[in-house]
Amino acid sequence: MAKTDSPIVSDVPSYALEAAARARGLNCVAGIDEAGRGPLAGPVVAAAVVLDPNRIPEGLNDSKKMTEARRRAVFTEILASAAVGLCAAPVEVIDRLNIRGATLWAMCGALEALAVRPDLALVDGRDVPEGLSCAGEPVIGGDGKSLSIAAASIVAKVVRDSMCPTMDRGHPHFDFAQHKGYGTAAHLEALIAHGPTELHRQSFAPVMAARR
Numbered sequence: 001m002a003k004t005d006s007p008i009v010s011d012v013p014s015y016a017l018e019a020a021a022r023a024r025g026l027n028c029v030a031g032i033d034e035a036g037r038g039p040l041a042g043p044v045v046a047a048a049v050v051l052d053p054n055r056i057p058e059g060l061n062d063s064k065k066m067t068e069a070r071r072r073a074v075f076t077e078i079l080a081s082a083a084v085g086l087c088a089a090p091v092e093v094i095d096r097l098n099i100r101g102a103t104l105w106a107m108c109g110a111l112e113a114l115a116v117r118p119d120l121a122l123v124d125g126r127d128v129p130e131g132l133s134c135a136g137e138p139v140i141g142g143d144g145k146s147l148s149i150a151a152a153s154i155v156a157k158v159v160r161d162s163m164c165p166t167m168d169r170g171h172p173h174f175d176f177a178q179h180k181g182y183g184t185a186a187h188l189e190a191l192i193a194h195g196p197t198e199l200h201r202q203s204f205a206p207v208m209a210a211r212r
Helices: 016-023 068-081 091-112 147-170 185-194 205-210
Strands: 029-035 044-050 083-089 120-124 135-139
Touching (some): 016 029, 044 091, 068 147, 083 147, 185 205
Parallel strands (some): 029 120, 120 135
Antiparallel strands (some): 029 044, 044 083
């Protein structure tokens, strides 16, 4: 069989994008990601993370590829070694701006919440939010390419998931702690049976359809 030369594609994020930025003199690089665009209820949470290149936690990856236990363990390491900013867009902002607008709004807020001022933000997805307080660079599939974005994805996911038990206590028949607000069959059945709560995104089609 003939030997072919094909590029080696890594399935885990690296620090290459951050290193390239630092080589251009952009020494403080943040990664930005969100959690919670898809649910029918609850906020969308954005996180901004600036890693210390000398103290990068082991095991950083796209949060969706990690177990809950592993995410929580790495989350603790991120908080101990990196600068972290957070912002949650509540359902009122989601319904006013739509989910894309609310996500970008939360990303700007997360960057502003950092204790350091980045020179560049690597933003997961296709969009760089308007009004970002530094230069921004979109990275499609960024949580699988950039360690900083992967760290932000972990922080956003853990923080948003931690909000769901509180949501659940106010509305136990919806079981938010279990499905995290996503449109599971059980959640949709509860919506039809009980109607939307103040935690639901009123502009989302399944919620609109369940209004009495």
